[in-house]
Amino acid sequence: MGIENLMEPSNIKWISSPGPDSDIVISSRVRLARNINDIPFPHLLPEQEAKTIIKNVHETLRADANLGQNIELYNMAELPEEHKILLSEMHLISPDLASSKNGAVIVNQDETISIMINEEDHLRIQVMLPGLQLDEAFKEIDKIDDLLEAKLDFAFDEKIGYLTACPTNVGTGMRASVMMHLPVLTMMDQMGQIFATISQVGLVVRGIYGEGSQAKGNLYQISNQITLGKSEEDIIQNVMGVTRQILMSERKIRENLSGEARVRLEDRILRSYGILTNAKIISSQEALAYISDVKLGVDMGIIKDLEPLVLNSLFITTGPAYIQGISNTEMSPVERDLYRADFIRQKIRK
């Protein structure tokens, strides 16, 4: 299993499989920050010790009956630049890890699990699932955490919990987040109020691509800001509850659209469909906006006979590094924009 395998779109389980409410909640993600006792944090860690951590984590996971056969280790120092950008586009590593020389990542075959090693913390364990299933993601990550904790001595304080490089992660070391597609709330200028309301319950919302109201593709990440003083279960339930409220607002406002407002939206959606099915050249940023419109059209029943999950996948598979990867040739930006337009046409033409 190499990078090529990761790039098979049907393998990206967290975005190409159905999940609860996956029309609006694209994916759920839980991440744990963990560090090994009595070893310096990664930014002060000698290369040899960094390698030892990678080796220990890898061996522990390889020894597991379930995970063992399905994982791959990628050392950042050995990866070509384009593969690092690809892993970052696929939400499997952070840009910080990509630029660290002692970093590594372990990814499972369906890309639901990623374990970054020697990023800001020794370990950043992540589980991503399609739709709204933070609770399921937590169950899965808890098992991996137990598996690793049985072999590695995690830095833990009885009073405050897990110790982390940055104090904002101390305690549970957990970040629970969902990726939501909120085109109609965005169109109706409701996101500003949601940003404000959400921060009062200790959550934060940001655009996946670009901040705030400039969010490209109308994709937002909602996550907990506080990791200390709350149990993991409370955090999960808090994020899920707020997500359900936003989800219902988006649904309701879609259903209640009528008259000229609805006609104007249908027009925008259908034009975007016309552009995506005909354009010869398209940038990834521009594609995001049209994919968002077409996805909304499919979800609202305005565009028929198109598989909704195809649109979810396109959010990821139209990224520059992904397009570069599937084309299997070195391309200039213009060539990539040509290839992307062709790729999208093939995916969504009925």
Next chain:
Amino acid sequence: MGIENLMEPSNIKWISSPGPDSDIVISSRVRLARNINDIPFPHLLPEQEAKTIIKNVHETLRADANLGQNIELYNMAELPEEHKILLSEMHLISPDLASSKNGAVIVNQDETISIMINEEDHLRIQVMLPGLQLDEAFKEIDKIDDLLEAKLDFAFDEKIGYLTACPTNVGTGMRASVMMHLPVLTMMDQMGQIFATISQVGLVVRGIYGEGSQAKGNLYQISNQITLGKSEEDIIQNVMGVTRQILMSERKIRENLSGEARVRLEDRILRSYGILTNAKIISSQEALAYISDVKLGVDMGIIKDLEPLVLNSLFITTGPAYIQGISNTEMSPVERDLYRADFIRQKIRK
């Protein structure tokens, strides 16, 4: 034959029939200004005398074996506002005639001939033909001129020629013009230079919809500015010669487009096609721009299986009054924009 008959798109011969070079030269038009001797110009003309002119012109034409059965007289005072706007959109009357209470127009069945009565001059005779055939249009208009001159005493001075209300028309009283579709010269910012060059040979170019470089639909009218001191034949040959030069420039620049410039143009054309075949609501101004792109696509072979003349017709048949007319119901602007989008989709979807 009433207004409804005029609105049958296949009857608009000057735009829906093939003609020489009608890919780029949409139509050719010759217009003659004529006035009756010893009668005040229309702006000073008593109602009764105005009516007499209308009657005399109408009777003269009705008596002709060829034209007699194929013409219809419309008195402006009796026409509803929307029908006047329609005739204006169809290039059969001027806005000035529409607002004159003593004005009338005689139109033949295929809309190639229009004779405005009591506009600025007593008579404004117009012949329009598809493609580049100013010479043919002149032959036709010359016959009508002879027919009328045999019965009516035209104001004519041996030295200076036909007398007209405005001195800019004195002499031949003739304006010869072509309507050209010049999207690539426009895109390449060449129109400014053409404007300048053309004025040196006594011609003038202006946008059909909007002036100068803002020309909507990339449609331009090229016509003679001088009516005095030149023969009719010289004027016709001058306009035809310059038209052929511009035509060749537009053709050459299309053929020579290559590399990224061509790809970007193909992309624009295909997106416009995607929008026109999918939009649910569209204004006439916006439609003009996309129709221009799609027409260019058809003419360049980028869009196949679409009848080129359908696009030429759409330049006229997407106008607000035309859309209002074919829908046969009273519509708000939004309803009209919905109807227009639907009408265009039906015409160009393969």
